[in-house]
Amino acid sequence: MASTYTPIATATIASDGQGWDFTSIPSTYTDLRLVIYGRGTYASTTFGGYGRLNNDSGTNYSYTRLFSDGTAQSQRNNNTDTFQVGELPSANATTNIFGQSVIDILNYSNTTTYKTLLVRTSTPGYTFTYVNLWRSTAAINRITFGTAGLNNMKTGSVATLYGIKAA
């Protein structure tokens, strides 16, 4: 059977405070999926998860989100300098609690269109769905992700980048 869902790289946070940096992402897949199992180290119960593509720190991202913290609500933000996935558990959360986020990046290697990211995130006390846009026509070859400062992940957090082929 042909494999159409292939792990490109997996990285486990080895010491508190690190983030993830997937570089040299091959362009041979159709879509990418980044699966996060994570918890932050920032001193709060939860903290937002953020990422950048190709190390672009310009205000080239925007998002619309639908989420609930007990009240269903929707928000959007333009011209942000990161893509966002919503809250992940952090240092003040109950021990043993990690959150999960699944980020689908469609048609990531094309050099004609801007890139869309679909996100689902589950953290105790929250549920999120996002659509993010990165206004660049560059092929995505690098993804950086973390919480406060794009790092600050807890030891034992794991991120896996999968490549998905349409054929």
Added chain:
Amino acid sequence: MANTFTKIASTTVGSGGASSVTFSSIPGTYTDLCLKYSIRNTSTNPTVIALINGSSSNFLRTYMVGSGSSVNSAVNDASNYIGYGSVSTDTTNTFANDELYISNYTGSAFKPFMADNVNENNATTAYAYLAGNLWSSTSAITSIDISMYGGNLAQYSTLTLYGIKNS
């Protein structure tokens, strides 16, 4: 090349329906689990119920659900209700599509999982449901049982459990 998104087991409910479907003896050889199902209740209650390792305890969910005319939401609801399926009064031949994604199901931390459900049926009421869930147990997940409140899973309901490896 390794196939990393693998069917563990699949069930199609036969004539007469089934009170539940249980995936047991789930191997501990994967990183994550993904359960996809298309289900309908023989009664009029849309609630989908899960047991993990035979237990209905230690569940939390934060969810939002739209019915076409209203939105409801709750935070940290201590319930093993995991979504909305189709019901006996829905349009004939319609079955809800649901997915659970369970991260790090063999790990020693608590188990987060997200649930996405839809049951469009070209009628007055249908549901779109998103939830973040937590099963607060350090045990590895070895069985998952799915049923619907007050009835049986209708004939032709299908449930497939996949295992996902990150290497």
